[in-house]
Amino acid sequence: MTVYDLKIIDIPKIEDNRGNLSVIEAGLLPFEFKRVYYLYDVPSGTYRGAHAHKEQWEFLIALSGSFTVVLQDVNGDKVGVTLNKPNEGLLIPRMLWRELEGFSSGSVCMVVASDVYDEGDYIRDYNDYINYN
Numbered sequence: 502m503t504v505y506d507l508k509i510i511d512i513p514k515i516e517d518n519r520g521n522l523s524v525i526e527a528g529l530l531p532f533e534f535k536r537v538y539y540l541y542d543v544p545s546g547t548y549r550g551a552h553a554h555k556e557q558w559e560f561l562i563a564l565s566g567s568f569t570v571v572l573q574d575v576n577g578d579k580v581g582v583t584l585n586k587p588n589e590g591l592l593i594p595r596m597l598w599r600e601l602e603g604f605s606s607g608s609v610c611m612v613v614a615s616d617v618y619d620e621g622d623y624i625r626d627y628n629d630y631i632n633y634n
């Protein structure tokens with residue numbers, strides 16, 4: 502997978518005078534999801550991530566505030582994507598190196614993942630990532 506396989510996906514939004522409602526249902530994403538986790542209270546100036554997943558796909562949404570996802574692939578191509586809308590998300594296929602930075606105060610990053618947590622699916626060393634095959 503390369504940075505060209507990244508995709509922004511619109512999440513359906515139902516609006517009325519009581520506010521907005523967005524929903525992620527099976528079929529919106531090109532993978533079946535088994536886990537949801539979220540990052541919050543991230544101190545300004547810190548970054549998270551710095552890993553790749555061998556098999557898992559993820560879909561990241563800025564439920565509140567904003568942050569930037571910097572992605573790199575094994576060819577060295579690099580892309581930065583800023584997320585700041587609760588009704589769109591970034592699809593990250595397997596085997597892309599990602600770092601999350603620039604969290605605004607009060608931001609919340611929700612992640613929908615293709616499988617349950619498995620430390621064995623992580624590549625946390627950048628050189629291991631580049632040399633993984």
Ligand code: TYD
Nearest residue numbers: 536537538540548549550551552617618619
């Ligand atoms: P880490 O991978 O460092 O978070 P991030 O990639 O967002 O910077 O995870 C922090 C800790 O939380 C680490 O000890 C693993 C644990 N963890 C779980 O137990 N379950 C999970 O679903 C996730 C994502 C992390």
